Amino acid sequence: MKNNNPVPPHALPIKDNIDHLLQRIQTGHLNYSGLIDACLEGVKHSSAAHVFTKTYAESAQAVARETDALKKAGVALPKLAGLPITIKDLYDVSGEVTHSGSLVRRKSMPATEDAMIVSRIRNAGMAIIGKTNMSEFAFSGVGINPHLGTPQNPCDPVDHRVPGGSSSGAAVSVALGLSVAAIGSDTGGSIRIPAALCGLVGFKSTMARVPTQGAVELARSLDTVCAMTRSVRDCLSIDAVLSGAPLDVKSRDVKGARFVVAKTLMQDELEPSVAKAFERTLHLLSQQGAIISEIDLKELNEIAQINAPGGISPIESYSACKDFVDHESKQMDHRVVQRMLMGKGVSAADYLKLLDARKAWIARMKQILEPFDALISPTVPLQAPKTQALLDSDEEFFRVNRLLLRNTFAINFLDGCAFSLPMHNPDELPMGLMLSACAGLDARLSEVALGVETSLNFDH
Helix, strand or coil: CCCCCCCCHHHCCCCCCHHHHHHHHHCCCCCHHHHHHHHHHHHCCHHHCCCEEEECHHHHHHHHHHHHHHHHCCCCCCCCCCCEEEEECCECCCCCCCCCCCHHHCCCCCCCCCCHHHHHHHHCCCEEEEEECCCHHHCCCCCCCCCCCCCCCCCCCCCCECCCCCCHHHHHHHHCCCCCEEEEECCCCCCHHHHHHHCCEEEECCHHHCCCCCECCCCCCCCCEEEEECCHHHHHHHHHHHHCCCCCCCCCCCCCCEEEEECCCCCCCCCHHHHHHHHHHHHHHHHCCCEEEEECCHHHHHHHHHCCCCCHHHHHHHHHHHHHHHHCHHHCCHHHHHHHHCCCCCCHHHHHHHHHHHHHHHHHHHHHHCCCCEEEEECCCCCCCEHHHHHHCHHHHHHHHHHHHHHHHHHHHCCCEEEEEECCCCCCCCCEEEEEECCCCHHHHHHHHHHHHHHCCCCC
């Protein structure tokens, strides 16, 4: 099964994963300056409309020139030096206002220093192409931004389809070949959803792996700093930079790997195309020796009940954005405001009760999932819907938003780690396969994900 996402041919400066790209550079078929120039030229194309909120052409070109000079001088370079990357407009860059996809933050004070992950990216020698667009305050799985525009999903160059969110511009920057990776965030699925809808790989690491210092807060109990790329190995290379603690892993053959499929929740309301692709993928893995078990996992139905008093995300996002919501809501996306206000009246007692109930639920889930290498499911139950239908109807927007977030949020609620991998055929719109595990099992899950990627014959 190969990923053959029909991206417009004019917009593919980068068609390969990082290792293949570095091979071209080492053999002299490409240099860093030429690569960065091609990416910056692609940024100007109409297909990249609404993808970036700011670009850094001069600094990116300067990094590329310096990297070329060091390479020519025979200096040993960090693996990712000189390669293009994008960062979500959620992370501080010294001297700039961090907008977080919102007009109301334009009067905020400029950052006094880079976010921790921005500093680490610079120290790795990477060239930051620009900041990417996003759902306002990162609070939507759809990716629509009514004020700054919505990037078009490159999987369909004819019909405008949503890219997924909240890391919408991040996903499109990689899908269009304008960067080797995009730094986003994942509070309820904001890396994995756009990765699934745009045909990419997204890695939601255990929350504690990467510091959130210098990121605009949405929900402090859930916010995770992570990335999407073209391959599992690329995600791990970026994670090593972000976390400062590389995962030393090797690909694991799927033969004998133990996967569990939840009958509850994660297979509800699947579009026929997604259901077919998921069954096809399970059959392929089973043929190659994977051990696949189905269990009810009714505990997943408890999430809604535990989260009922407003929900962790609305409660914590309202707290983080209270002044904006209370005094400047007319300048905000009314759908974001509506969701944040769900947390306004929740008492401290109910909030703490929610957190305690979640902690107990996580402990029970760990016991259930312990015998398995990964929980396997569709990343999202549908393919990318057309944008206009969601702009026209709040009801349809919230229906789609709920479905997009449902499976991915379960793993955030678990404080788990997860990969989304493409599972579509060349003639299909992108669909994602999610491999998930409990907190701290990133290394084991990564080995399994590398094996599954090979088994699905994901062509980079």
